[in-house]
Amino acid sequence: MTLTETEAEKTVGEVLREGIGFLEKHGMESARVLGERLLEGLLDCSRHELYLEGGRILPRETVETYFACLERRARGVPCQYILGKAHFMDFVFRVTPCVLIPRPETEFLVEKILEEAGMKSFEKGGPEILDVGTGSGNIAVSLAAYLPQAAISAVDISEEALEIARENARRIGRRGDARNAAATGIEFLKSDLFDRLPRTKRFDMIVSNPPYLSGEEMRNLPPEVSREPALALFGGERGTELIERLAAGAGDFLKPGGILFFEIGYEQGDMTRRLLRELGWREVEVFRDYCGRDRVVRAADFRSTACGTD
Ligand SMILES: C[S@@+](CC[C@H](N)C(=O)[O-])C[C@H]1O[C@@H](n2cnc3c(N)ncnc32)[C@H](O)[C@@H]1O
CATH class of the missing domain: 3.40.50.150 (Vaccinia Virus protein VP39)
Known part of the structure; x- marks a missing residue:
């Protein structure tokens, strides 16, 4: 996914919708869950915050990073390796x-x-x-x-x-x-x-x-x-x-x-x-x-x- 100059400024809600759409287009099962998980991981927030803060403008670099993550996910890389972390019991573990x-x-x-x-x-x-x-x-x-x-x-x-x-x-x-x-x-x-x-x-x-x-x-x-x-x-x-x-x-x-x-x-x-x-x-x-x-x-x-x- 690439960004044009005018597309660069996007809100959390817009980016999430596009992300989910991108994963669906690539035939990914559970596209919504995956799109949310990657954005949550990137923004270090919880799922409900994605929706509460749907109107927040994201910096261009964050949008680019999210789109790069979506592409890696569409190529089969698990979310946890993309984000470098996984939840287990009450903790977040670094994973590679x-x-x-x-x-x-x-x-x-x-x-x-x-x-x-x-x-x-x-x-x-x-x-x-x-x-x-x-x-x-x-x-x-x-x-x-x-x-x-x-x-x-x-x-x-x-x-x-x-x-x-x-x-x-x-x-x-x-x-x-x-x-x-x-x-x-x-x-x-x-x-x-x-x-x-x-x-x-x-x-x-x-x-x-x-x-x-x-x-x-x-x-x-x-x-x-x-x-x-x-x-x-x-x-x-x-x-x-x-x-x-x-x-x-x-x-x-x-x-x-x-x-x-x-x-x-x-x-x-x-x-x-x-x-x-x-x-x-x-x-x-x-x-x-x-x-x-x-x-x-x-x-x-x-x-x-x-x-x-x-
Ligand atoms: C199924 S993973 C479990 C990793 C982690 N404990 C978990 O529950 O997610 C198995 C682990 O055993 C290690 N392993 C494989 N063969 C082994 C051996 N002969 N001796 C010691 N560790 C071994 C692997 O490197 C891997 O980290």
């Missing part, structure tokens, strides 16, 4: 194409982890938690913000992802208070799953949103998802390679009775339940998300002395 865009399904995982943490007391006041495959740091940083007593470690195989995660930890901080940003205390480590962790390290909880798409799913990705890093999506040809490695290795890094929590694809519930039971995990549970689909797995360490419910 080096990290997965945090998903609402993963908020369900965080809710389950918080529920578990809230029901227990811990030796050191708060739980020691390891986040495996931290990506943008959305899980680890949210947990640090909500659980001020927790000691959190986070690993990822991608150094680029860890850089973004460190930045998010600094920006969001403990209790989501940017003034305390330096004090998140999250220990970030580049590691292939547990490879680089000290062999003596033990956690109360190991949590993860591992890559879990199969080869077949990778070959049929929606265009937006294909912009995300394959490393964050591809779980081996059957989709379960990382889940299998996680389930086989996590027990060595949990305290007795420690809990493993991880996200799965909605068709992986039965397979994961079977796998964990075969490996000796106890109290294996698969929780359904708000769409009624298998999504989060919880299992207790097999060396637990407590009675399992299985």
